[in-house]
Amino acid sequence: MIRLKKNVELPAAGLTGFETPLSEEESAIQSSVHRFARDVLRPIGRELDRMTPEDVIAPGSPYWTAMIESAKLGLDPQLIAQFPPEMGVRIESIIGEELGWGDSGLAVSLGVAGMPLMMAQSVGNQELIDMCTGKIGCWANTQPDRGSDGAILYREEISAHGKQPVGNVYAKVGADEIVINGQYSSWVSNGSVAQVALAYMAADYGDGFYGTGENAAQTNGIGMIIPLDLPGISRGKPLDKIGQRALPQGEIFFDNVRVPKRFAIAMKDEYLGNLTSTWSFGGTHMCQVFTGVARAAFEMALAYCHERKQGGGFLIEHQMTQLRLGDMLRRLEMARAIARRSLAFARMSPQTHPYATAQAKVSVTEEAMKITHEAFQLFGGNGTTREYPIEKLFRDVRSALIEDGENYHLTMRLGVLASRLYQNGWTKE
Template sequence: MIRLHKSVALPLVGMSGFETPLSEEEAAIQSTVHRFARDVLRPIGRELDRMKPEDVIAAGSPFWTAIAESAKLGLDPQLIAQFPPEVAVRIESLIGEELGWGDSGIAVSMGVTMMPLLMAHSVGNQELIDMCTNKIGCWMNTQPDRGTDSAILCRGELSAHGKQSVGNITAKVGADEIVINGQYSSWVSNGTVAQVGLAYMAADYGDGFYGTGEQSSMTNGIGMIIPLDLPGISRGKPLDKIGQRSLPQGEIYFDNVKVPKRFAIALKDEYLGNLTSAWSYAGTHMCQVFVGTARAALELALEYCNERKQGGASLIDHQLTQFRIGEMVRRLETARAIARRTLAFSRISPRAHPYVTAMGKVSVTEEAMKIVHEAFQLFGANGTTREFPIEKLFRDVRSALIEDGENYIATTRLGLLASQLYQNGWGKQ
């Protein structure tokens, strides 16, 4: 049936665009998180952006105010999971978008903080749940010589005679104890402030670091949740970077650190599946966050174009400006749709895959970059000054094209996945 309207009125639109009606619960959650993003994340994010990295994490820094206030929101993922899956996906998306609208750096920090606790719940280990509750967490995977290599899932990603790098941090697994030596890279989000870490690394179970047979070029691995106050653990200096300066990042060093084997959440056979599950969670959060950042750029551009006059008229009255704004709206709606579809596939599909999640992350961050770039252009020379917040958004989103998997590499992996699916029958119907 055709839905008939008695008149042509402006369409219903909400904070998250051309949205189908939200339930009372969804609207209440969105409103609560939006106020937090507006009143806490946005002003604190801008303040932290101007500070030196070591001052961001110092006692009394506004960063700690943001963390304390975020804890008061009561956004327990276990509570969200009690909703029907389709509803839980939309709520998670609404939350992530509002956080990214406020400040992408702090939003990423908040997402990473939860990862050790979420994993502890997922494996059902009460000791680890207690260890991680009310603690700042981090996800430790990236290493100086094992960035892209750390997420290799199959032999097809290696050169003809190549082997996956062992990396810069390794574990020797004993009967009751795991001994860790080495370092994670300076890109560990929350690395300089975390109290617990979800850690992945190459592991020697007594027969070397590499597998056998078809897996002889791939390293064995282990996943653990580690309290970061153990003897032998130290931190590097906070990373100084151009974007997401409100997100503390830095190295974590391990010198003969002894960890009880019961803290392991994935041994040899479960390692890759567990690692990819963590990676997928991180990627879906990135998608929602940078939809929010792109939306913030669109709103700044709309405000500026309605105030700035050129050629005797407001910028928004020029047809070319309307086209450019229209392109930004279109791209934002596309990014939001991809972000939610990716999140739904990751959370609901009986057999998801991290390369599909990475596809969503690539698509969203590329669209976000185009939106922020266009907004930056509309500001003209004013956009290059610190007076206008668009330049901060430009720097923040630019980092996202590399963060959580460099976009070209992630897209290459999607091509490899498509080839494998074709060989398994996909596209031959």
């Protein structure tokens, strides 16, 4: 039935756009996280953006204030899991978007910080849970010579006569302990500050690094939770980059580091399944965060167009400005829809896949880049100055097109997945 109205009213629009009514719990969570993003993340993110990477992670830095204040929110994933699945997805999406609206670098740092603990909880290892509780974590997988190669799932992704590289950090698995040597790259999020790591690497179980038969071109691997205060572990300089400067990233080095074998969370046969599960889970956070960044850029442009005069009137009075703002809002709503859909798939589908969530990351960050670029243009010359925060958002979003997988490469992997699904009968009916 058509819902008839007697008057033309403005549509219901909240912080997250044209949203269906939120429950009392959802509204309370959104309000709480929005205040935190507005009052803590956004001002601290701007302050950290002007600091050197070394000063960002130094004792007394505002970065640590953000970490401490975030803990007071009590946003435990296990609490979110108590809600009905559809409601839990929307709450998680709202939280991620608000954090990204506040500051994308800090939002990513907060998301990665809890990954070792979530993995420990997922495998049900109480020793690892205790070791990770209250600690800042990182997700260590990327290596100087094994970035995107570190998560190869199919033979089609390897050149015809090539092999997946062993990489720069590797493990020798013994009867009771694992010995690690090598380094992770500068791009490990929270690598400069983490106390525990959820780490993935190539592994030799006594028969070499490579599998046999169909898996002869792929390395064997292992997943572990590693306390980063073990003898033989050191750090490189924190990475100095153009965007997301509030996110500490840096190298981690291993020199004959001995880890108890009981710290392993995925051995030879479970390695790829565990890695893809982690990637499917973690990749969705990028979508929500950069929907929030796109929203921040749109809101800044919308406000500026009501303040700046040009051609005898405010910018908002010109039809071309209205068209440009309308296009930005349309893209923002599309990005949010894609982000929510990918999150729902990753959390609720019985058969998730990282390439499915990766394509959403591509779509959302590409739309966020277009929105932020258009906002930047509307600011004109003012946008290029540090007086206006739109230039920071532009730098932050530009990094996201490479972060968590370069967008062209991820799109290629979606093509590989489409081919695999077709060979399995998809679209043939």
